[in-house]
Amino acid sequence: MSLALDDVRIARGPRTLVEGLNAAPPAGSLTLIAGPNGVGKSTLLDALAGDAAPAGGQILLQGQPVHRLPLAQRARCRAFLPQRVGIAFAFPVIDVVAMGLAPFGLSPTSGPGKAIVEAAMADADVARFAARPATQLSGGEQQRVHIARTLAQVEAALASGIRHPLLLLDEPLTGLDYAHQFALMRRFARAAGDGASVFVSLHDLVLGAPHADWLLLLAPGQPPRFAAPAALLQPEIIAAAFALSPCEAARVLAATGEMTSRPTTAIAAE
């Protein structure tokens, strides 16, 4: 199953943020959604997740408008990590991660469910404090717990025979240190390699571009652009999209360029 965006219009209240968006990244690829603050990345991801209908056009999953799919069915074929998720009571980290298994009825204490939870905790580097209340962790650590939960959900989907689940991540790496940013970006790329269709919004091209199969570039007042990263990582395009001086755009591209020169697969295999 893959996601197809057909002439999508995204609006927040009366204000149109994105218009005329067409994109159909193939299943098993990673799409980086980039653009300056307030350009509509989060609103677009909400629509991709099916939380809200797009203001215009269609977002199709399995050929059906994604917001019309029943909640339970949606939960089995897409994992979504919005920004700023909290946790209300002092649940131990392992319990929070195991919530990712909920749509599948997998037991977290035995068999595949247990393996999925443990692997997700290891990937997000939260296994060390598995028994600690998530509420006592720092902001970055809590974010990693929720990343682990989302990874567990997508892995459970793969394990349940859903070959191309959606993995939607809204600014997942904000507030994390460098080591975890790089490691988790590699992990998201690996999910795409395993068959998931991954959409990650980031404002950091340097971090995201090396792992992206596709780049969806949103900029205020400009039509959205969906293309292979190399086609969009051009000085004038980046300078215009992010309102940078030519010198600043060159510096950003130098940082991404050095890494895009290496194939994604080689980086993912590290």
Place this chain on the structure above:
Amino acid sequence: MASLAASLPRQPALSRPAALALALGVLLLLSIMANLRLGAVAISSADVLAVLGGATPADPSAELVLMGIRGPRLVAAMAVGAALALAGAAMQALFRNPLAEPGLLGVSTGAALGAAGWLVAGGSVAALVPAVLLPFGLPLMGFLGAVAAIVLVLALGARSRGPEATLLMLLIGIGVNAMGGALIGMASYVATDTELRALSTWMMGSLAQVEQAVLVPALLLLSLAAAGIATTARSLDLLALGEAPAQHLGLDTDRLRRLLGLMVALIVGAAVALSGIIGFVGLIVPHIVRLIAGPGHRALLPLVALGGAVLLSLADLAARLVALPAEVPVGIVMALVGAPAFLALLLGRVRGGLQ
């Protein structure tokens, strides 16, 4: 979810939820025995056991006192305590806030308003109601009042989030309580002296006037609602993530909110019909249980029910004994214990940055 952390290595032989269940079970047995034995007339343990076993007690009046007075009252205390504690846990999960409680949010006042309406006006409509349904009149009116209050509270507050959510929730409670209080005031203004007396006992919360006729339907409603809440344990865990993330895990949060609202209204309505307004059970019990056994609702809900039964049966014992031969309304005992606990909880949250 029974916490998975319990499955991690380096745990003692008895998990914390299991230890708490054991302790509460012992406390409940002690409370049952004390409740049956103690009172204006003391009854020996041997006689209590004889009556429970169906044998003839040494003291012939023991059977009448136990089966006619103390037994039903104890059953009511345990059922109301368990149900109110469950209702508190459900409201807290729904509001994602440990301070949410039917009393503080005005749901109990709504139920009391319904009950007051029945007490004052019920006599004049009683002729129109089939006789079989009459015992249900009071619980039903309490339920309807609770539903009205909870619809108001949920519509105003359940979706709010962020740092102001606690503040908003408590302010909504103040508003609903004030509104209900004003209407109850009106009802008491037009009430006759007898009605007024019944009304004021109601407002203070007492198990002294539990009527057998009301007891059975109320117990039925309480068990139904408790079972309804128990089926949602897993969903309540997911709700801790917030509404949208819970939906992303497939949880129909709108349906859950309606279901829980209905169950809480049933509990509060039936409890108010039995005993009047008893506050703070739903606040204190879940808080203590969460501290000891963790927040996972699959362990929390049964423990909370057990804890509620222990707390209210002990509070009622105190209410009966402190001023012998008279007695204090149990609602007042609970408020004396609960209000300071609530303030301490609130202060702890203010210090931790009100959230």
